Amino acid sequence: xxxxxxxxxxxxxxxxxxxxxxxxxxxxxxxxxxxxxxxxxxxxxxxxxxxxxxxxxxxxxxxxxxxxxxxxxxxxxxxxxxxxxxxxxxxxxxxxxxxxxxxxxxxxxxxxxxxxxxxxxxxxxxxxxxxxxxxxxxxxxxxxxxxxxxxxxxxxxxxxxxxxxxxxxxxxxxxxxxx
Amino acid sequence: xxxxxxxxxxxxxxxxxxxxxxxxxxxxxxxxxxxxxxxxxxxxxxxxxxxxxxxxxxxxxxxxxxxxxxxxxxxxxxxxxxxxxxxxxxxxxxxxxxxxxxxxxxxxxxxxxxxxxxxxxxxxxxxxxxxxxxxxxxxxxxxxxxxxxxxxxxxxxxxxxxxxxxxxxxxxxxxxxxx
Numbered sequence: 001x002x003x004x005x006x007x008x009x010x011x012x013x014x015x016x017x018x019x020x021x022x023x024x025x026x027x028x029x030x031x032x033x034x035x036x037x038x039x040x041x042x043x044x045x046x047x048x049x050x051x052x053x054x055x056x057x058x059x060x061x062x063x064x065x066x067x068x069x070x071x072x073x074x075x076x077x078x079x080x081x082x083x084x085x086x087x088x089x090x091x092x093x094x095x096x097x098x099x100x101x102x103x104x105x106x107x108x109x110x111x112x113x114x115x116x117x118x119x120x121x122x123x124x125x126x127x128x129x130x131x132x133x134x135x136x137x138x139x140x141x142x143x144x145x146x147x148x149x150x151x152x153x154x155x156x157x158x159x160x161x162x163x164x165x166x167x168x169x170x171x172x173x174x175x176x177x178x179x
Numbered sequence: 180x181x182x183x184x185x186x187x188x189x190x191x192x193x194x195x196x197x198x199x200x201x202x203x204x205x206x207x208x209x210x211x212x213x214x215x216x217x218x219x220x221x222x223x224x225x226x227x228x229x230x231x232x233x234x235x236x237x238x239x240x241x242x243x244x245x246x247x248x249x250x251x252x253x254x255x256x257x258x259x260x261x262x263x264x265x266x267x268x269x270x271x272x273x274x275x276x277x278x279x280x281x282x283x284x285x286x287x288x289x290x291x292x293x294x295x296x297x298x299x300x301x302x303x304x305x306x307x308x309x310x311x312x313x314x315x316x317x318x319x320x321x322x323x324x325x326x327x328x329x330x331x332x333x334x335x336x337x338x339x340x341x342x343x344x345x346x347x348x349x350x351x352x353x354x355x356x357x358x
Contacts (some may be wrong), residue, residue: 040278041221042220042278043220043278052273064273065273065276065277066274081269081272081273081276082269083264083266083269083273084264084265084266085263087262087263090260092259093260094231094242094243094260097244097246097258097260098219098244099219099221099222099230
């Protein structure tokens with residue numbers, strides 16, 4: 001399964017949320033997230049454009065590997081493999097014992113909506129600001145691009161951002177760097 | 180938590196099982212296991228005496244890191260961190276994406292008993308034969324050694340084996356080597 005997503009600087013999450021509700025989108029979750037990104041012992045994830053992330057949420061945790069991005073204009077597609085776990089401490093311990101190091105931490109609040117076949121995330125990222133992400137999980141990324149484009153217009157999103165929060169925070173020099 | 184365990188070539192699992200039952204031990208599980216051991220991309224686990232194992236059981240799976248053994252005569256103690264998961268496919272995918280390779284597979288049937296503070300495993304290992312393992316999870320390995328010794332005598336176990344099944348199978352040249 002390929003995750004196709006596009007991210008935009010938000011014109012104001014409150015405003016976007018009102019439009020979503022008026023379009024009949026359904027809120028599916030709301031909460032805080034702490035994302036720990038790991039540094040590979042033998043590979044520079046920055047150069048290979050991969051990521052290993054442990055996400056700690058209010059209701060559980062998940063370990064995710066993200067493969068290199070394949071660019072399709074403003075959307076991005078990448079392989080994503082996720083393992084849910086109720087024991088983030090054990091997950092982090094195993095990862096560290098294998099030589100990985102905790103590199104960066106990204107904290108945000110996220111409101112998630114389902115709108116048609118899309119998932120829409122309204123994020124407020126600590127140290128960065130507000131963003132809107134549009135996502136589809138699909139086997140045929142090209143085919144779903146028009147759906148994303150339609151939603152983009154409806155929600156008045158016109159400032160795309162290709163970089164990850166992690167990259168933006170590193171650029172800003174505001175990411176909490178550990179060890 | 181430290182796992183202290185000692186392993187013995189079995190005088191016959193059926194015989195040991197009868198003694199266990201007569202001593203009031205409680206059977207807690209019975210089933211087959213397939214253990215996949217991974218090869219680290221930048222470290223020789225054979226030399227460092229570590230292991231990364233994905234165990235697939237009838238009722239789920241778990242990912243385990245095992246640290247180097249600390250020898251206390253015939254018992255062995257080592258750090259063990261385990262992550263349960265209901266998605267062994269995703270776990271294996273993430274591990275492989277990080278550069279690990281499937282190295283060996285060990286298959287066995289296992290009957291597990293709780294006897295006093297001990298866990299007793301009666302194993303039949305494909306390509307090797309029958310074994311009995313005595314285990315305690317403890318914070319103070321030295322203190323529990325006498326408990327293990329008592330059980331060893333009661334169950335007539337007199338042929339200790341320090342090596343892991345994996346090592347025995349490699350020696351025997353019978354391990355299913357993949358890729």
